[in-house]
Amino acid sequence: MIRRDYLIVGAGVAGVAACEAIRSLDKKGSIMLVGAEPHAAVNRPELLGGILGPKSSPIEKLLTHDDAWFSRNKVDVRLDTIATQFSLEQRAAVLANGQAVKFEKALLATGSRARRPQVAGANLGNIFYLRSAREVAALREVLDLEKNAVVIGGGFVGVEVAAHLRKLKLGVTLMTRGQFAWSRYLDAETGAWFSDYLAGNGVKLMLGEHLNGFEGRTYLQRVQTKSGGRIDTMLAVCAIGSEPNLQLVSASPLWSQSGCPVTERLESDELGIFAAGDIALYPNAHMGGMRREEHWDAAVAMGRHAGLNMAAKKMSKFEYVPWHQSRVFDLQFDFVGDFTRPPTRVEIEGDRNKKHRFVLACYQLNKLTGYVFCNEDAKKVQKARTDFPKMK
Ligand SMILES: Cc1cc2nc3c(=O)[nH]c(=O)nc-3n(C[C@H](O)[C@H](O)[C@H](O)COP(=O)(O)OP(=O)(O)OC[C@H]3O[C@@H](n4cnc5c(N)ncnc54)[C@H](O)[C@@H]3O)c2cc1C
Structure with a gap:
């Protein structure tokens, strides 16, 4: 029977960020990273531009970590491998090649699929x-x-x-x-x-x-x-949206319609089992309520935080102001805050028409819910995140 201290299911960015964080605290613990794809995390914000751009990059150039990083950090990586079963009672997973892996702690980071x-x-x-x-x-x-x-x-x-x-x-x-x-x-x-x-x-x-x-x-x-x-x-x-990959934990308390529910420590009610990235349904004290993010920065931040909590003696709360970007022709957009519903009113600062440079402050009635930045300075965006008011 294969035994590992840490089992990470899903080798996307959340899973890889978790490996990195675990290793920063626990130099010796054994880590297995299982991923369905033939490579580990690809830099998705660069993916469309990188491959669809005029000088199409090979996939290898878009990987966030190379093979050498995983071997240097003693991460046992199983690529092209799907985890087909996950048992809460046995604390074990089964891989598509038939191997069973017993774990002390596990992270579910299986991401989403296109709808x-x-x-x-x-x-x-x-x-x-x-x-x-x-x-x-x-x-x-x-x-x-x-x-x-x-x-x-x-x-x-x-x-x-x-x-x-x-x-x-x-x-x-x-x-x-x-x-x-x-x-x-x-x-x-x-x-x-x-x-x-x-x-x-x-x-x-x-x-x-x-x-x-x-x-x-x-x-x-x-x-x-x-x-x-x-x-x-x-x-x-x-491109009509995505759905969380929760088949592995269907018919278990780790499944819900809206994602895999976790606490503010990104741990599920099953102690020692965590979730991060696109599948995690987590409480966000800043935005209020339970949320699921579907963006790169959130997956990195959650993966890292879950990894730290898995390896640390004392766990900490995950606190996060959502942020993501998009580039369309010569417009660079940054979105900060909560966009689960369209704004009921906005205030604009800057010039939308000629310079294509502006900030929209978005409100639900009188409550500030988010900012849209177009071609604005990165420092301004980061300040908006740091100063973002709690929504309670
Ligand atoms: C084309 C595209 C472009 C995007 N561009 C941006 C962008 O510009 N900015 C931005 O903020 N966000 C972007 N996103 C969203 C962002 O990439 C995701 O939010 C982020 O990658 C989620 O990371 P994750 O690790 O949770 O999941 P994923 O990156 O989806 O990784 C999960 C991995 O787990 C694997 N897996 C699933 N089930 C199993 C299993 N049972 N066993 C083993 N492995 C399994 C999957 O195959 C996958 O490789 C983009 C998404 C897409 C599809």
């Missing part, structure tokens, strides 16, 4: 659902062969992909059910400005539109809209 639409034709060829680096690389390979594409979804991945495809000179239609892209983040006026900006860069927008289905035999030939439209295309990217 698939429940429509006809969703499995046709040349429809891409982007999650892993391999999937982005597969998309890159066909881009030189196609002239136009439909991108479905007006969230971060959808908008960024649309911009990269335009830069590669494809005709791009971006379909979103909102009245504008990023409709949870922007007010109507800024949303209209953003639509004009995208259109000015050649992205054809279909706003307030829903996907009805995909047509084709074996591979895609047409995208249908709910309003009866049909767009001829042989390439679609479907």
Whole structure:
């Protein structure tokens, strides 16, 4: 029987950050990192630009840690390996190769998967659902062969992909059910400005539109809209959100509809079992209530904090003000705070139209809930995080 002091399931950024943190406190404890993909964490904020950009980088260049780091830090890495069972009573996991691993402490960091639409034709060829680096690389390979594409979804991945495809000179239609892209983040006026900006860069927008289905035999030939439209295309990217990978712990107290519930120490009610990254449903004293983040910085911070708590004699609370970024053509955005609901009112400082440099303070009635920064100084963004008021 294989025994390890620490078992980390999921070799994405949260899992790798946890290994790093554990090693910083515990130089000798045995660590096993199990990951379904053929490589450990890829720098996702660089992934779309890195692979879809004009000088496409190989995946190896986008890895956050190389093999040498894992061997130097004595992390037993099992890649291309899925954990298929996880027993709370036995404190053991089973790997797809049949091995059972007993652990003292475990971290679940299995991330999320791309949501698939429940429509006809969703499995046709040349429809891409982007999650892993391999999937982005597969998309890159066909881009030189196609002239136009439909991108479905007006969230971060959808908008960024649309911009990269335009830069590669494809005709791009971006379909979103909102009245504008990023409709949870922007007010109507800024949303209209953003639509004009995208259109000015050649992205054809279909706003307030829903996907009805995909047509084709074996591979895609047409995208249908709910309003009866049909767009001829042989390439679609479907970016309609993600779902947490909780299959491993389904039918256990570590499962809930909204994520794997943990305490402010990122530990579950099962002592010694922690969760971090996209799957973790954690209490956020700053924003109020239980939250699940789906962003890079949060996954790094949670992975690191969970790792420290796993190895430390005394655990500490995870305190976090959400922050993430997005780059679209020549606009650099930073988002700080809570965007679970669209703002009911905003205050703008700066110049949206000419200089493309502004800050939106977003409110729910009179309560400040977040900031959107466009082409603003990094120091200003970090100050907003540090000074962000508690929401209670
Ligand atoms: C294309 C794309 C671009 C993005 N760009 C940005 C960005 O610019 N900025 C930003 O803030 N966020 C971005 N994100 C989101 C960000 O990447 C995620 O929030 C973050 O990577 C989550 O990290 P994680 O470690 O929790 O999960 P993941 O990175 O998803 O890693 C989890 C890993 O666990 C593996 N796994 C799952 N189940 C098992 C199992 N049973 N056994 C073994 N392994 C398993 C998965 O295969 C995966 O490799 C992007 C996401 C995507 C898909």
